[in-house]
Amino acid sequence: MPADEVLRRGRDGTTTDLVFESGGGSWPAGAILVLRMLGVLIAVGLAFLPVGILVVAVAVIVGATFVGAVTVCGVLWVSAVLLLWPFGAVAELRSVRRVQFTPARAPTELRFVRGARVDAWLPISDLRRVQLDEAVEEPYEGDPAPAVRSLTITVVTLGGDDGRPHGVPKGIEAGALRRSLEELLGPAGVPVVRRTERRVRRKPPVPSGGWAYGGSGSANSGGG
DSSP states (O other): GGGGGEEEEEETSSEEESSSSSSSHHHHHHHHHHHHHHHHHHHHHOOOOTHHHHOOOHHHHOOOOOOHHHHHHHHHHHHHHHHHHHHHHHHHHSEEEEEEEEESSSSSEEEEEESSSBBBOOGGGGOOOOOOOEEEEOOOOOOOOOOOEEEEEEETTTTTTTTSSOOOTTTHHHHHHHHHHHHHHHHHHHHHOEEEEEOOOOOOOOTSSSTTTTOOOOOTTTOO
């Protein structure tokens, strides 16, 4: 996936945007995010529907009425959704959706676009660094599965306006994104730091029978 999926020209052409998530920037857009959070919580609640059915069945077995058990479970489910919704909504409204740089080619200012508002412009000198953290999980010897990569971006400013890592879509090549950011921010003297952490994927345990999954050998074989 090309780097311009994350670092791209703004809608009006006057900014270059470092995009973490779509949407945001105004109260109407924030309202959509709040409603979307409610939908997420409802979907998560529905995923636990089998657990609720089991609880109702157990309650009926121990003597509760079916209607009473369903009512109690329903009230608890609705209460949990309504309790968690405000916390999720506030997090969505405060979250940084993208960082805008202006002018688009040689920025002198930047600002953070959040779920329901846009922060004031800051001088580019307030930007301490942009940090790319790449985690690579490499296959163990004989593992047919490919390596798995994940990438996060942290925008560090003098005032700590954000400073938390943001995930980017899978497939973004860290080297290409770093080059694009350096091309944009290099003239302003802003460093773009790339850190890569590698680890080998843990080999699955050998079953008690001695044969590994899909196996080609026995852990207990002694050659005779």
